[in-house]
Amino acid sequence: MTATNGDTRGVAFDINVAPMIDVLLVLLIIFMVIVPAVPRGDIALLTHPMPKGSPGNDAVVLEVIESADNAIEFRINQQQVAQGELQSRLAAIYANRAQRVLFIKGDDRLSFTRIAEVIDIGHVAGVDQIGLITPKVLAGQ
Numbered sequence: 001m002t003a004t005n006g007d008t009r010g011v012a013f014d015i016n017v018a019p020m021i022d023v024l025l026v027l028l029i030i031f032m033v034i035v036p037a038v039p040r041g042d043i044a045l046l047t048h049p050m051p052k053g054s055p056g057n058d059a060v061v062l063e064v065i066e067s068a069d070n071a072i073e074f075r076i077n078q079q080q081v082a083q084g085e086l087q088s089r090l091a092a093i094y095a096n097r098a099q100r101v102l103f104i105k106g107d108d109r110l111s112f113t114r115i116a117e118v119i120d121i122g123h124v125a126g127v128d129q130i131g132l133i134t135p136k137v138l139a140g141q
Contacts (some may be wrong), residue, residue: 060093061103061133064118066110074118086118090125100128108135 063075074081081089094100102122106115115132122130 064106066107102127105133
């Protein structure tokens with residue numbers, strides 16, 4: 001702020017706005033840089049309620065079941081598959097498909113890390129989209 005005393009009547013005050021504009025521009029640049037770097041969650045596609053039964057005629061449903069002796073069993077459309085040949089079997093199924101959608105139905109007793117491993121196997125086999133079938137989806141809610 002400057003004060004001048006001249007031929008005018010009294011003292012005139014002028015506000016120097018240049019430092020304020022500099023500060024505002026620096027803050028604007030900081031916010032422009034920070035906002036795109038803010039982490040956001042993954043976009044989740046919710047499934048629409050489907051009628052009771054299977055997800056579709058040509059849908060591939062992979063069931064992950066924990067047996068009584070704590071071993072994990074895999075079934076692709078109700079057919080038993082060994083864990084060692086799961087990836088090759090999925091790759092063979094999706095080799096000639098245009099829509100590469102896999103539905104995974106996990107046992108309630110399994111931890112999600114087991115389901116995540118199966119999701120990774122599906123992605124390696126060439127599956128583009130993976131949907132999880134929950135008890136609410138099966139009930140049609």
